[in-house]
Amino acid sequence: MVLELNQLSKSYGRNQALQNLSLAVEAGSVYGLLGPNGSGKTTTLGLALGVLRASGGTVKWFGSEPTAATRRRIGALLETPNFFPYLTARQNLVLTAETKRIGTGSVAAVLDTVGLGTRQHEPIKGFSLGMKQRLAIGAALLGQPEVLVLDEPTNGLDPQGIAEVRDLVQRLAGEGRTIILASHLLDEIEKVCTHVAVLQKGQLRTAGPVNSILNAADRVVVRLAAGVPAAKLQQALSALPAVHDVKPETNGAVSMQLAADFGPADLNRALFDQGLVLASLEVRHRSLEAQFLELTK
Amino acid sequence: MLQLELRKLLPYRTVWVILLLHAALLVLFVSVGGGVVINGQKIGSSLYAFPGLWKNLSYVASYFNLLPGILLIILITDEYQFRTFRQQVINGSSAAELVQGKLLVAVLLSLFAVLAVLATGLFFGLTKAPETAGQATTGLQAVLLYAVQTQGYFALAALLGFLIRKSGPAILVFLLYAWMVEPVLRYPTPDDIDRYFPTKVLSSLTPLPNEEVMATMTGSTGALLPGEAVPFALAYAALFWLLSYLLLRNRDL
Incomplete structure (x- = not known):
């Protein structure tokens, strides 16, 4: 198992954002987290990625307790693209690469992959949301991580960008990478995912292979x-x-x-x-x- | 880690603006200070004469610590605002590494402050009191004490940055604490207790020159001697950094 969540809970004061969520993501699957805004998708991923502190339950990555070292095996985009606005696209990716303790050699290739090669020397404070989103996807791809966590990756992208991201996800899945994808867009999940978990109001509604869950209603x-x-x-x-x-x-x-x-x-x-x-x-x-x-x- | 922090610092214009402002203010203050006339006599030459110069300069420089302290607050709260602490944890940094990175920045800022004092001191000492140049390396421990003091102030600034996470309020609390809250708290507190308060300890490291002389006239100030204050200052700095680490580790990002 790549990721196992066991009885994971998170509350903010009296607001229970996530209640006893348990799910398991197998290696090689494209796992969709589906739910409306505020259903707990980002909370789930934030807990899994170690930036939120759980009120209860456990997270396991690759069968062991999560550490900074296990996080370096994951490429993740959580909620918003987070960069230093005064640094250029390239400088930001170099920082990312150094944090992940990988060489900076792949930075140029990644910038080309996400279509920002020609604007890599501009400070990103001048970038549109879509461009920042592309850069964040690029940052997640650095070092070819075995697992990708993408939270609403098509947010802010134009239709062409959305199609490109979906192609990218499918290509990466084809290479055997495990992908965890959160989205409130049902057709996005249906088009690219092998498995899906449906969340609502912080609770797991159902989980399983996409065709058994989404096609059951035919x-x-x-x-x-x-x-x-x-x-x-x-x-x-x-x-x-x-x-x-x-x-x-x-x-x-x-x-x-x-x-x-x-x-x-x-x-x-x-x-x-x-x-x-x-x-x-x-x-x-x-x-x-x-x-x-x-x-x- | 040094390289990582430098990659964030060097292209950041705010860093250069504040550091240059800090150095310029120090130089300006020192150059004007020599022109001050007391009892019909310019204090210039006595101010710039080695080895007393280092003590004088450390005392003067201690008034400008708040500026690099504010810079450190900005650098820390920026990382909350840009959500880059969050992203670095996602990318595989630990909370300890993030705090160590900012500690490293604090050390770099101290280094800059010390270099500014040394450069200013050598320039004014050698140009305005060249006859004392032979003693230029004497009394440098005053600058060392000043370095410890900056670490204390920067640790407090960092703690407030990690605690408050927003630059404006954090800077305000930093200034209010140093200028108002602690002085007011010290007022009703007995001298033998309030001399262990954080900014009191820190200011004891760079006493007013000729304080000994003053003390014989106006009575003891109750402050610790600089040498005595060093372990307390370092302990405060260590405590503030430890609290910063605990805050970062235990709160949501």
Whole structure:
């Protein structure tokens, strides 16, 4: 395990920002932390990265207690890009490299990767938020860390920048790097993550592989050929253990959720075996927002 | 670590402005000081004569310690404001290393202050009282005591920076404490206790020249002798840095 959080809690006075969060991030996964603003994503990462003091619970990196040395194996962008405004982009990255105790040789390459090569000698106080965000991503990449922690990495970026960051995350994941990504954007998590934990009001709602969590909410809508009594369909469906949450829809159609190992084709075959012929079968992807609302209900 | 701190300091214009201001004020004050007339006699030559010069100059310089102290507060509170302490912890620094880095900056500032005193002293001593040049290296322990004093003030400044985290309030508290709070607290406190108060101990390191003479006329000031004050000053400095470390380690960044 790269990261294990056990019963992690954090309170600010009477405000409980995080309650008994436990989760584990496996090596090589792209782990998404999903939740609305104020749900505890940044608090979780701040606790994991040693800048916030937990009210309770433990953090383990690479199976051991976190230390300054374990943090040097991680590249992280937490909440905001944090740099010395009077130093240039290059000077800031050199400082980062020295703090991480790696050579400064990779600074130039990283600046090119994040598209700031031509402006590396400008003080960053003149940079836009998007440019600072790029620089912060570059700082996280320095030294090719085995783990990347990116908190809202597309914040402040234009659409092209957002696409670039997503490509970058996917490329890094392809190289086998472990990535922990916090976002309030569901489609961002869905596009790049292998695993997701959903947080709301400081509590873990659900966690697991992305396709089992985000696709579980897909519904299948079927309509029978004309002349077949609707009751027969209800009866047949209730006999199938993989079908649940059956609801009547308009025009005599019926919608349902299917178990993960039971696809629409399985449903079609099972109904046909009982002599029920479908006029239509439709897999309805629920909107991401609807899924999210469902998860955090 | 030295290299890391220098990379932050050298390109920072504020650092140069305050250090140059500090040196300029010292030089200005010393050059004007020689023109002061007491009892119809210019004190110039007696002020600039070695070896007494070092004592005089250390005493004068002690009034300017607050300026590099303010600079240190700015450098520490900047790191909170820019959230660079936070980022350095994320990048793999420990709280101890961050505090050590600022201690190193405090030592550099002391070094600068001492060099400013030495350079000013040599310049004025050699140009205005060249006949005493043979004794230029005598009495340099006064400058050493001054160096200890700067460490004390800088440790207090650092603690306030780490504690308050905002430059304006921290500087205000620093000045108020040195100029008002402690003097007021000392007022009702018996002399044999208040001489152990932090800034009292520190100011004992660079006594008013000819204080011994004054004491015979006006009674003892109750202050510690410079030599006696050294261990207390160092203990205060160590305590302030330790508290700074504990603050940084135990609070959220």
